[in-house]
Amino acid sequence: QVQLVESGGGSVQSGGSLRLSCAASGYTYSRYCMGWFRQAPGKAREGVAAIRSDGRTSYADSVKGRFTISEDNAKNTVLLQMNSLKPEDTAMYYCAADPYGCNHSNTPYYNWLGQGTQVIVSS
Numbered sequence: 132q133v134q135l136v137e138s139g140g141g142s143v144q145s146g147g148s149l150r151l152s153c154a155a156s157g158y159t160y161s162r163y164c165m166g167w168f169r170q171a172p173g174k175a176r177e178g179v180a181a182i183r184s185d186g187r188t189s190y191a192d193s194v195k196g197r198f199t200i201s202e203d204n205a206k207n208t209v210l211l212q213m214n215s216l217k218p219e220d221t222a223m224y225y226c227a228a229d230p231y232g233c234n235h236s237n238t239p240y241y242n243w244l245g246q247g248t249q250v251i252v253s254s
Contacts, residue, residue: 133157133243135226140248143216147252151211153226153245158207164233164241165209166200169222169250176239179224180211183233191235194220216252223247 139151151167166181166189180200181189188200199212209226225248227241 133228135228135243135245137224137226137245137248140224140250142251142253145216145218145252145254147216148212148214149216149250151213151224151226151248151250153209153211155207155209155226155228158228158243160230162230163228164231164237165202165226165228166233166235166238166241167209167211167224167226168235168238169220169224171222174222177222178235178238181233181235181238182209187233189233189235213250216250218252218254220250221252222250224250 134156136154162184167179168176170176179191182200197215201210226245227238228243229241
């Protein structure tokens with residue numbers, strides 16, 4: 132059973148930074164796509180970033196240059212470093228994993244999802 136556990140959310144002022152972590156367990160596929168999507172109240176899910184097992188990354192235009200996705204294979208963890216945060220980045224952020232579909236836009240539809248971590252950015 133694949134489990135994804137997020138941490139690192141919180142409240143920050145506009146222009147600040149946060150780092151989200153996603154600890155994965157039970158994933159036995161040789162290839163993987165892992166990523167993050169977010170959902171703000173009353174809005175649709177939005178794919179934010181994804182990383183493939185070969186290290187290739189994909190980002191939404193709205194976060195390019197501000198967010199960085201990376202992985203720590205030794206810890207089975209995927210990180211999302213978020214800099215220059217804006218109030219419009221406020222949302223629940225979810226970690227997601229799947230063997231296929233390695234593009235940020237697919238992350239809301241991945242097979243395995245975490246419980247989410249809240250990010251609030253105040254102006």
